[in-house]
Amino acid sequence: MSVEPQVLSALRAEEDDPVKLLRLASLLLKDRIAVLSSFGAESALLLAFVAEAAPDMPVLFLETGKHFPETLAYRAELARFLGLTNVQDVKPSPAALKERDPTGELWAFDxxxxxxxxxxxxxxxxxxxxxxLVTGRKRGQAATRAALPVVEEKADGQVRLNPLAAWTGKDITEEMARRGLPPHPLVAEGYLSIGCGPCTHPVGDGEDARAGRWAGHSKTECGIHTAV
Ligand code: SF4
Incomplete structure (x- = not known):
């Protein structure tokens, strides 16, 4: 499924203002757009922009079955706080789980x-x-994201909108505080980038926020953003 070139041009003209960009995208794309959110450490800001622009836009949450209980509670609290009306859990197939990860420990060895x-x-x-798909990725998060455009065309024709691409961690923290957005409860415990429980660790002072993801492995991305 591709997006018309004139729609992409119109979106690029609004790429400096996340709310205007999301409002225009919702208007032009109607039911062809969704948000992808992990309800992690910095997710609240993008979701606040979505709530301001189009609170009924679908928000997809990958319910892997391996999240911290705090993340699941935060998902519910934040959706309620912001007035998001269309958060959807996306789960793995039970048959595939039974066949390929019957003990639930696949994360440990592969x-x-x-x-x-x-x-x-x-x-x-x-x-x-x-x-x-709208994502909350930022250029400063990792070397693999250094050239991330706001309007990103993928090889398979799908488009990713990354309204926060140019935002730094400091910008986001300050804007979250200015808006009074509730923080993920694990941020106070040193978790600055939050994914599944078994694969996320707190980071030390001065460490990269994503250093606690898959610590001890060369892995830096889960694959949902690198796959075409
Ligand atoms: S982050 Fe870890 S537990 Fe979650 S899907 Fe990936 S390997 Fe599995």
Missing amino acids: PDACCQLRKVEPLDAASLPFAV
């Missing part, structure tokens, strides 16, 4: 296969109706 099973494949299926 995290790529676990992310494929619990994130990539469910998202591929859930995102089929959507030509555009």
Whole structure:
């Protein structure tokens, strides 16, 4: 499913203002756009922008079955606080889990296969109706994201909107505080980038926020943003 070139041009003209960008995207794309959110450490700001622009826009949450209980509670609290009316859990297929991860410990010895099973494949299926997915990725998060455009065309024709691409961690923290957005409860415990429980650790002072993700492995991405 592709997006018309004139729509992409119109979106690029609004890429400096996240709320205007999301409002225009909702208007032009109608039911062809969804948000992807982990309800993690910095998710509240993008979701606040979505709530301001189009509170009924679908928000897809990858319910891997491995999240911290605090994340699941925060998902509910934040949706309520912001007035988001269309948050959807995207889950792995029970049959695939039974066949490929019967003990639930695949993450420990093959995290790529676990992310494929619990994130990539469910998202591929859930995102089929959507030509555009909105993400909260930022250029400063990782070397792999350094050149991230706000309007990103992928090889398969799908488009990702990254309204916060140019925002720094400091910008986000300050704007979250200015808006009075509730923080993820684990941020206070040193978790600055939050994914599934078994694969996320707190980081020390001065460490990169994503240093606690898949610590001890060369893995830096789960695959949902690198797959085409
Ligand atoms: S982050 Fe860890 S537990 Fe979650 S899907 Fe990936 S490997 Fe599995």
